[in-house]
Amino acid sequence: MQPVPDAAAGAPLAGAAAAAGPDLGGLLKLSARGDTVAFSQLYDATASRIHGLVVRVVRDRAQAEEVTQEVFLEVWRQSGRFDPERGSALSWLMTIAHRKAVDRVRSAEAASRRDVAYEQHNQVPDHDVTAEAAHASLEARRVRAALTHLTTVQREAIELAYFGGYTHTEVAALLDLPVGTAKTRIRDGLIRLRDTIGVGR
Incomplete structure (x- = not known):
């Protein structure tokens, strides 16, 4: 799974900051300024949890890969909209991930309903x-x-x-x-x- 933009190539956090865990809110702020290294660190810190949530909702690993990619694209584009006064950075990320996953499920359900409707229209x-x-x-x-x-x-x-x-x-x-x-x-x-x-x- 390849993050956007080039998130897999980012440098890890070091020292005390790494031990305490990354400051996701700070990384979002830096990402909003176009800092790809910060975005890479954000991806490394959250990708497994984001992907895990998406898999649980979508229940299809191939589609989950696509949705996870869409989530990080959205995060990259919308990182400037994160407001720490309205909740944690992780909650904000998870909300985006859940919304994207639910959208994919609803899209698949809509396609399935169209197929069912076609079949019902063409048979007794x-x-x-x-x-x-x-x-x-x-x-x-x-x-x-x-x-x-x-x-x-x-x-x-x-x-x-x-x-x-x-x-x-x-x-x-x-x-x-x-x-x-x-x-x-x-x-x-x-x-x-x-x-x-x-x-x-």
């Missing part, structure tokens, strides 16, 4: 299967609509836990949060999601 439909598919599609739309009613932090945690397949502990690590805080966001998000959809009413 099985009415029971068609009704079941329509019901499932309706439920999916209701869930997607309900997600828009969550706060940003709740939606981020819910998407990682239930669409990304991460445990509470992994969600906490990805979002740079205490485990208790991650669990609270997931629990509150689920309660709000349930109330919005109307389950149990």
Whole structure:
């Protein structure tokens, strides 16, 4: 997997800074000024976690490679928009990665729906299967609509836990949060999601 631009050729951090871990926010600021060495260090420090998240969402390694490349292209182009007052650099990177991965899944699903629609149009439909598919599609739309009613932090945690397949502990690590805080966001998000959809009413 080749990062952009020439990230694989960057020099590693050294000394105390390396021991403590790289300053991702600082590397983003330098990248925003066109510093390719800083971008290389940012890539080296985060590529495995970014790729891991993308694989978990996309569930196809070949596509995950492409999406990871797209993520770092986006990071390179948008690094100047990172605002440390709105969250950690890792959370910002993970949010971009998750959005790109979800976009790829939705694109694949849309292509699949077009193929299914073509096949259904050109054959006698099985009415029971068609009704079941329509019901499932309706439920999916209701869930997607309900997600828009969550706060940003709740939606981020819910998407990682239930669409990304991460445990509470992994969600906490990805979002740079205490485990208790991650669990609270997931629990509150689920309660709000349930109330919005109307389950149990």
